[in-house]
Amino acid sequence: MITxxxxxxxxxxxxxxxxxxxxxxxxxxIDTGFTASLSxxxxxxxxxxxxxxxVERSIxxxxxxxxxxxxxxxxxxxxxxRRISIDEADTDPLIGMALLKGYELKMQIRSRGKVTIKRLx
Amino acid sequence: xxxxxxxxxxxxxxxxxxxxxxDPNICHGKPTFVGTRVMVAQVLRQVARGMPRDKIVAEWRxxxxxxxxxxxxKRMTLSPENGDKMAPTERRYSKEEFARRGDAIYESDVAxxxxxxxxxxxxxxxxxxxxxxxxxxxxxxxxxLSARVPSAQIWLVRVGSRAVxxxxxxxxxxx
Numbered sequence: 001m002i003t004x005x006x007x008x009x010x011x012x013x014x015x016x017x018x019x020x021x022x023x024x025x026x027x028x029x030i031d032t033g034f035t036a037s038l039s040x041x042x043x044x045x046x047x048x049x050x051x052x053x054x055v056e057r058s059i060x061x062x063x064x065x066x067x068x069x070x071x072x073x074x075x076x077x078x079x080x081x082r083r084i085s086i087d088e089a090d091t092d093p094l095i096g097m098a099l100l101k102g103y104e105l106k107m108q109i110r111s112r113g114k115v116t117i118k119r120l121x
Numbered sequence: 122x123x124x125x126x127x128x129x130x131x132x133x134x135x136x137x138x139x140x141x142x143x144d145p146n147i148c149h150g151k152p153t154f155v156g157t158r159v160m161v162a163q164v165l166r167q168v169a170r171g172m173p174r175d176k177i178v179a180e181w182r183x184x185x186x187x188x189x190x191x192x193x194x195k196r197m198t199l200s201p202e203n204g205d206k207m208a209p210t211e212r213r214y215s216k217e218e219f220a221r222r223g224d225a226i227y228e229s230d231v232a233x234x235x236x237x238x239x240x241x242x243x244x245x246x247x248x249x250x251x252x253x254x255x256x257x258x259x260x261x262x263x264x265x266l267s268a269r270v271p272s273a274q275i276w277l278v279r280v281g282s283r284a285v286x287x288x289x290x291x292x293x294x295x296x
Contacts, residue, residue, distance in 0.1 A: 033289035052212055053263050054245065054275035055219040061289030067216035068286075070277070072195075072260070083195060085259060089288065096286070 002078060002103075004030070004115035011107045011115045013095060016076040017086075019048025026093050030105065030115070033061070034096035038075065039089035045071055050086060058087070075099075078119060138196060140189035152197065157184045161193045168194055169268035194264050213274055214248070222248040223276025231255075231278075240281040247273040259285070 004013035011030040016023060017040070024044065036058075040048075050071035058068045069088040074081050077099070084099065100117065107115045134144040142155045152161040159181050167177050174187050214222075226246050231253055235244075239255060245262035246253040247270045254269070256262035259277060266273050279285045 031289065033287065036286040039288075054277045055212065055216050055223070056277040056285040057220060057283065059284045059287045065284060067220055069212065069216070083191075083260065087286065094288075 001119075002117040004117075006107055006109055006111065006113035006115060009109070011109075013115060013117070015093075015095070017044075017048060018074045018076075018081070019045075019050045021049025022047060024048055028093035028095045030100075030107075031094045031096060032105075034094050035098060036070075036087050036096045037084040037099040038096065039087040039091065039094040040071075041090050041093070042088055044093070045086070045088055048073060053085065078103075078117075138192050140186075140192045141196065154185050154189050154193075157181070159185050161197055164190055164193055165197060165268045169265060171265060194268065219248055219274070219276045223278065226251050226253070226276075227278050235280055242280050243285070244278045244280060245273075246276045246278065248276050249274050255280075 002013060004011060006012070012027050013030060015026050015028050015038075017026055017038075024047065026040070026044065028038065040050075050073045052069060053072045054070045056068055056070055058066055060066055071086045071088065072083065073086050074083045076082075102120055104118045104120050105115075106118075107113060134142060134146075136142050136155070137152060140155055141152050141161055143150055143152050147153050147158055148160050153159060154161065154164070164177060164181075164185060167180070168174075168190065172180075174190055177190060178185060178187060212219075223246050226248065227244065230251060231244055231246065235255070242255050242257050243259040243262040244253055244255050245259075245266040247266060250270055250273075252266060252270050252273070254262045254265040256265060263273075263275055263277065266275060277285050
């Protein structure tokens with residue numbers, strides 16, 4: 001099980017991300033409108049030394065399109081290391097639906113409310 | 122004497138990961154799977170041909186595990202010259218160039234060959250060579266293409282969608 005906390009109307013989870021150069025603890029916001037796995041800002045991607053994999057097109061909240069560099073890295077997730085795609089986006093790290101696939105997400109939406117992410121059987 | 126020592130150091134067995142080793146006494150120092158004489162390049166070629174992982178494991182009589190194959194795919198790519206060098210890739214064109222060339226290749230060479238069951242799958246296109254791979258998994262499509270074209274400059278497309286992913290926004294389905 002993965003746990004987090006609700007703060008200022010955001011569900012936040014701490015996550016350990018591994019790159020080729022280093023390993024970082026980050027705090028990410030769960031965003032159910034984000035369909036990829038994880039986004040990280042460019043400076044964190046450089047520090048981790050993530051491997052560049054591809055370019056793809058994404059749609060932003062205002063309906064506009066943008067081109068995104070996608071990297072590869074791994075996260076510690078539910079006690080296991082998972083290899084994932086990581087989108088470069090200059091915002092706070094976001095956890096998207098692809099990372100949550102196969103899991104149940106519960107959140108108590110109030111200040112300091114609990115966030116729990118449990119594997120579905 | 123010094124020269125001799127340096128020579129010795131260079132020739133030592135080196136573990137590249139839990140699963141992969143470079144040993145001058147095995148396969149002329151080409152990367153192999155630990156405890157085997159199976160060259161990483163041989164397995165990567167099978168992955169590139171789209172052979173299922175179970176079948177690859179069986180082919181090498183269970184001496185190469187699925188985890189070892191996954192590790193090899195993650196760490197190594199085939200290089201055109203000798204098929205066993207590490208080939209770190211960097212983006213060599215602007216993102217706009219990727220979109221322009223990638224979309225053009227998709228429209229002319231990929232889309233005509235797609236079936237309705239491919240809807241929602243991912244297409245990884247190398248904008249340099251025009252080679253592409255289709256897979257239900259996005260990393261799967263990229264891995265197969267990179268195994269085939271080591272320095273692939275990949276543009277990823279999701280069949281049936283304008284964009285691969287959404288940050289909160291979505292395409293309007295109706296006017």
